Each structure stands twice: as structure tokens, then as C-alpha cells.
Amino acid sequence: MISFIPYASFRFFIVTGILLLPVIIAGLSGKRITLYNDLVAIVMVFLIFYGQPAQFVSIIAFIIWQAVVVKSYFELKKRNNRSVYFYTAVILAIIPLFFVKLSADVPVLGFLGFLGISYVSFRSVEVIMDLRDGLINEIPLNHFLRFTLFFPTISSGPIDRYRRFESDLKQVPSGKEYKELLYLGINKIFQGFLYKYIIAYLVHQYWMSSPALASNSFFSIWMYMYAYSMYLFFDFAGYSQFAIGFSYIMGIRTPENFNKPFLSRNIKDFWNRWHMSLSFWFRDFIYMRFVYLMIKKKWIKDRYLISDIGLALNFLVMGFWHGFLLQYIIYGIYHAVAFISFNRFEHFNKKHHIWPKNNKWIHALSVLITFHVICFSFLIFSGRLNFLW
Known part of the structure; x- marks a missing residue:
């Protein structure tokens, strides 16, 4: 049986494009x-x-x-x-x-x-x-x-x-509005091809799969960490662009999923840029509901402690959501620790101003540090370090 997994073959794009032709014609006429x-x-x-x-x-x-x-x-x-x-x-x-x-x-x-x-x-x-x-x-x-x-x-x-x-x-878009949606949708689909089928493919084929990265030496694992992080982003961001593009063609403005996540200046900024629809879902329906419940019931009075427990719960659930394998659970715990630590540092920095925010060199250093913190989390997520446990 020929595979029809979404966005996994050109056959999927051709069949979907044909089926959506009447949708496009109606949309350009301001109808649905x-x-x-x-x-x-x-x-x-x-x-x-x-x-x-x-x-x-x-x-x-x-x-x-x-x-x-x-x-x-x-x-x-x-x-x-x-x-x-x-x-x-x-x-x-x-x-x-x-x-x-x-x-x-x-x-x-x-x-x-x-x-x-x-x-x-x-x-x-x-x-x-x-x-x-x-x-x-x-x-x-x-x-x-x-x-x-x-x-x-x-x-x-x-x-x-x-x-x-x-x-x-x-709200059915007018012909003019739909024309813009169609243009944006097609652009996102082509961007998806660039990300997933060109950049992600090249990274996987010539970097991740390189025999030089096959050993468990420190250098091989370190280079694999960068390769996997780049592959994960371009593959997933490419898929997201396909999904958003076809949504636009159907007149639905599906929200964005990525916003230059590797330029994040801290872990909090990262989760406002990476897999945003998932991050915001967990924030709104796990973290915020937990915080609200604790404050309403007055079971815990220390608001910093409530936030810390909420973040731990949020990222632990996120880890289990990926699967019940140890690498995913450690990944969730890692991000919880990183987020809680940053919150504590940010609170301390507001009082003592040891890390200026408006300095361009400090900003660049923050991005560099955050990039490596994130890449190491993806290395954990990849399972490459499973031999350690």
C-alpha cells in the first residue's frame, strides 16, 4: 500500500492540491x-x-x-x-x-x-x-x-x-483577503519544501549520518548535538509551514509554530519561540490552571514556590507527553530546572543588576549560552546519551 502520510511524499501534495482547487476558486470569489x-x-x-x-x-x-x-x-x-x-x-x-x-x-x-x-x-x-x-x-x-x-x-x-x-x-474572507491568504499559504508551502526537503535532508544526510559522528567520543557527540538540533528544527518547522500553508488555502489562519528560536536570549524567550502552539497550550492549560488553583485554594502561600511547582509539573507532563521513555522524562526535568533557575536568576538580577539587558555584547552572550542549553536538551531528547544510563 502506497503511503499517504501528510507531507511525506509529492503524491500527498498533488492529490491535496487537486482536491483544493474548488476551494481556491470559491475563495477568490469571496465564497466558502x-x-x-x-x-x-x-x-x-x-x-x-x-x-x-x-x-x-x-x-x-x-x-x-x-x-x-x-x-x-x-x-x-x-x-x-x-x-x-x-x-x-x-x-x-x-x-x-x-x-x-x-x-x-x-x-x-x-x-x-x-x-x-x-x-x-x-x-x-x-x-x-x-x-x-x-x-x-x-x-x-x-x-x-x-x-x-x-x-x-x-x-x-x-x-x-x-x-x-x-x-x-x-468569517468568510473577501476575494481580496483570500487572495492574500492564498499567496501567503503558497509561500509557506515553498518555505516548507526548503526547510524539510532541502536543508533538513542535507543536514541529516551529510552531517547527522556522517561516519565521523558514529562513535561515542566527546567530539562526535558534541557535533551530533549541533546536527540533531538543526535537523529537528528544519524538519519540524518545515512540516509546520506545510500545515499552516494548506490551512491558509482553506481560509483558516492556523497559528505559527516557530519564531527564530535559536536567537532566544534565555530559556523563557525560547519557549515563546519554539513549538509555540504546544508551549502556549501547556502554559495555559497546565501551568496557569495549577497556579490559579493553588492561589484560589490557598494551599501554598509562597507564590514563587507555586510557580516553581507549576513549572516542574508543566515540563514533566510535557516530557511524559513525548513518551514514557527515560530520555523524554529527563528532557522534561531538564527544562523545568533550566526555567526555574532562570526565574530565580531574573528575580535576583532585578535587585542587583549584575546582568544588564540593553548591552549588545551581553545580549549576544545570552543568545550563545541559551543556544547551547537548548541544544544539549535536544541531545538528551534524541536518545544519543542513552548509553550513559
């Missing part, structure tokens, strides 16, 4: 054919998963499960907005993802997984949390399906928000 867009989504989801029957069955069962969980919570909330209903709904929404991540240690659970289960799970959980907070008053089934099964971002994001997505669906 909602029924046709839904049909394209159904066809694309079928093409992506039909070659893997187990995955195809899994995603159908998963979507039904999520729809039932969201609808049930919505009905229960209307009667009584009890916390137990909310937490139960969130747990039920993430249970399938939990089992899939556990399949690294328990392979028999792997049958539950499908390409993109993490990102579809995020969408369901976000809808439940927005319902809890009263930010969404209702969510028709067809709107929920359009959001969760939006094919350009189904496999690896970027992670959109329901209210922003719904706003784009309701």
Missing part, C-alpha cells in the same frame, strides 16, 4: 463551500488512514469516544457545574492517549494509536476546559468534528484553539 470543505476533510482523513486499517478503526472509535465525552460533560455541566464532572471528563479524554504513550513499554496497547492522536486529544481537552470556563456555551457536533479532524494539522499540529478556529469558519 462549507459542504465541499467537509467532504475534502472526510476524503483526506480516509486517504491518510486507509492504508493502515488498525489506525483507521482507531481514529473512528477515538472520535466517537471524544464526542461522547464532550457531549456528556456539556449536558452534565448545564445541570451542575461540579468539579468532579470536569476532572472526570478530562481524564476520560486523555485515557486513550495515556495508553498509547504507555505502549512503548506495553506494546500490546499500540493498537489504540493512530497518527496524530496527541494533537487530536489536545483539541478535545481544550474544548472541555473552555466549556468549564464558560468560554464556549455550546458546541454542535459538526463544529466539533470540523475542529478535531481539520486535516492540514491532524498529524503534528500546530495546535489551534476552538474559539479562534470557529471565528475563522464564521
